[in-house]
Amino acid sequence: xxxxxxxxxxxxxxxxxxxxxxxxxxxxxxxxxxxxxxxxxxxxxxxxxxxxxxxxxxxxxxxxxxxxxxxxxxxxxxxxxxxxxxx
Amino acid sequence: xxxxxxxxxxxxxxxxxxxxxxxxxxxxxxxxxxxxxxxxxxxxxxxxxxxxxxxxxxxxxxxxxxxxxxxxxxxxxxxxxxxxxxxxxxxxxxxxxxxxxxxxxxxxxxxxxxxxxxxxxxxxxxxxxxxxxxxxxxxxxxxxxxxxxxxxxxxxxxxxxxxxxxxxxxxxxxxxxxxxxxxxxxxxxxxxxxxxxxxxxxxxxxxxxxxxxxxxxxxxxxxxxxxxxxxxxxxxxxxxxxxxxxxxxxxxxxxxxxxxxxxxxxxxx
Numbered sequence: 001x002x003x004x005x006x007x008x009x010x011x012x013x014x015x016x017x018x019x020x021x022x023x024x025x026x027x028x029x030x031x032x033x034x035x036x037x038x039x040x041x042x043x044x045x046x047x048x049x050x051x052x053x054x055x056x057x058x059x060x061x062x063x064x065x066x067x068x069x070x071x072x073x074x075x076x077x078x079x080x081x082x083x084x085x086x087x
Numbered sequence: 088x089x090x091x092x093x094x095x096x097x098x099x100x101x102x103x104x105x106x107x108x109x110x111x112x113x114x115x116x117x118x119x120x121x122x123x124x125x126x127x128x129x130x131x132x133x134x135x136x137x138x139x140x141x142x143x144x145x146x147x148x149x150x151x152x153x154x155x156x157x158x159x160x161x162x163x164x165x166x167x168x169x170x171x172x173x174x175x176x177x178x179x180x181x182x183x184x185x186x187x188x189x190x191x192x193x194x195x196x197x198x199x200x201x202x203x204x205x206x207x208x209x210x211x212x213x214x215x216x217x218x219x220x221x222x223x224x225x226x227x228x229x230x231x232x233x234x235x236x237x238x239x240x241x242x243x244x245x246x247x248x249x250x251x252x253x254x255x256x257x258x259x260x261x262x263x264x265x266x267x268x269x270x271x272x273x274x275x276x277x278x279x280x281x282x283x284x285x286x287x288x289x290x291x292x293x294x295x296x297x298x299x300x301x302x303x304x305x306x307x308x309x310x311x312x313x314x315x316x317x318x319x320x321x322x323x324x325x326x327x328x329x330x331x332x333x334x335x336x337x338x339x340x341x342x343x344x345x346x347x348x349x350x351x352x353x354x355x356x
Contacts, residue, residue, distance in 0.1 A: 064171070064342070067335070067338070067339060067342065068339075068342060068343070068346065071278060071339040071342075071343060072274075074278070075274045075277065075278045078277060078278055078281035078282060078285070079274070079277055079281070081281050081284075081285055082277055082280070082281050082284075
């Protein structure tokens with residue numbers, strides 16, 4: 001844990017001295033955390049639309065399952081957002 | 088200019104934005120009850136509970152066969168939770184969990200919609216205590232129901248799943264155990280909390296920035312004041328989006344609670 005903190009501090013200081021970029025790595029962390037869920041939600045919603053186009057009579061059940069899938073994948077992006085404030 | 092936030096301390100009326108010098112002032116009222124300060128969160132939480140009880144009371148006070156208009160509207164909501172969420176997800180015995188699911192759905196819905204009501208722009212579910220407590224209650228319900236209905240076979244079914252090849256059972260069992268008992272309540276609470284906090288921060292930032300930039304038209308360049316209108320318009324767009332997010336997050340919390348209870352009542356699925 002101390003090693004991880006030391007690496008993060010070193011990276012921050014290095015960025016500030018080399019280019020004059022100040023701030024914290026919180027924002028970078030959240031940005032990286034939001035890549036995966038963005039792609040994931042796109043995949044879930046796209047497959048749901050395709051399934052609804054194939055069989056419109058089960059669109060209600062598909063919509064419910066799509067919301068469930070979106071909630072699960074979006075939870076990870078939101079955990080990243082919370083850690084942005086905690087870091 | 089009157090103060091535009093209902094639950095706030097006294098305002099400095101000469102400034103365009105009502106903000107106390109010390110932000111900790113937002114967290115205390117002047118009233119206490121047995122030496123516990125009543126904060127605006129507690130006051131709004133009580134208000135949300137009263138609104139929910141009031142709506143259900145007025146709708147179902149004298150249930151008639153030919154229903155009045157308000158009763159029909161509330162019937163749409165309660166019928167939806169009963170048919171599509173309780174019985175649809177949990178099965179025929181879902182009717183036993185229907186009061187709990189309806190209560191949390193309406194409470195979270197009203198609590199989230201407080202973010203977009205004009206005088207109370209503050210979602211009570213953006214204080215972590217409220218989603219955390221609701222998630223803990225759901226967690227207790229699905230753990231206790233799991234052990235009551237299936238005995239210790241419930242735990243065996245989780246850590247040694249029968250539907251997986253034997254070589255992978257320890258790994259999948261560990262993942263399933265951590266997922267059931269740690270990740271589920273945590274993610275349930277954090278999902279609701281972070282959605283509401285993000286929406287509230289975005290709304291506050293955009294609307295206040297737009298307002299301050301636009302009204303300081305004498306002191307800053309015209310371009311910056313014009314940009315203030317842009318921020319305000321974006322803030323209004325996010326306002327509409329937040330209504331959708333509020334309803335959706337209440338529905339998803341209830342839906343996931345029903346799914347977790349279903350996995351305790353029928354673990355073979």
